[in-house]
């Protein structure tokens with residue numbers, strides 16, 4: 231049976247790789263490399279550096295696969311578009327797995343942790359459900375929220391409180407308005423501005439764990455312009471940006 235390793239590689243710093251991830255990388259014959267746009271090129275450069283540094287015998291092959299483009303989350307028919315996108319990716323996976331021998335071992339190097347805002351595992355599970363004989367192994371990685379909290383030296387939750395991880399789109403729709411803390415990912419519209427009047431704090435980080443890392447923290451109302459400025463500057467310079475932040479409301483008794 232073919233084995234597919236879904237390896238969480240951490241959110242940027244090669245030192246985030248776990249010993250389990252390195253062992254798994256050394257078992258793979260083929261690495262499936264996503265291929266799309268400047269952002270993915272930047273991330274793939276980091277993946278390649280990790281392979282060079284941590285795979286003892288570089289006998290592996292790289293197989294590129296195109297990530298189909300997807301409709302923006304704020305346009306109508308988004309759910310259907312996501313399903314269509316996932317079907318296209320599944321077809322690409324099927325073609326790639328045909329390149330593996332019957333007992334071959336292939337691996338995806340998934341950014342951060344494979345169980346957080348990543349579709350790889352779901353597609354593989356759908357394929358198993360559709361009758362594909364695959365042995366799947368999932369290796370956890372350090373996610374962007376964990377990297378963010380570590381770099382800012384803050385805990386994600388206050389004592390006894392919940393913490394929610396949420397997309398920028400949902401925050402924009404008001405879903406985080408009543409939460410005491412929220413970690414926001416995938417935000418293209420800087421929706422943190424909606425918390426400016428509430429004395430809320432923001433802990434913001436871009437390119438966490440990489441040489442380009444930028445951190446800004448403070449009251450939302452006081453630092454939001456600064457975040458927008460450095461964000462735009464970095465995006466222009468690098469051609470892409472990845473940022474995450476935590477919003478924390480003042481404590482109420």
Ligand SMILES: C[S@@+](CC[C@H](N)C(=O)[O-])C[C@H]1O[C@@H](n2cnc3c(N)ncnc32)[C@H](O)[C@@H]1O
Pocket residue numbers: 241242340341342343344345346347348372373374375414415416417435436437438439440472473474
């Ligand atoms: C598709 S999600 C993947 C998340 C990943 N699986 C994880 O565990 O962190 C991509 C989002 O993660 C966040 N992200 C990932 N890596 C990051 C980094 N190094 N710095 C800041 N944000 C990051 C950004 O919000 C980005 O839009």
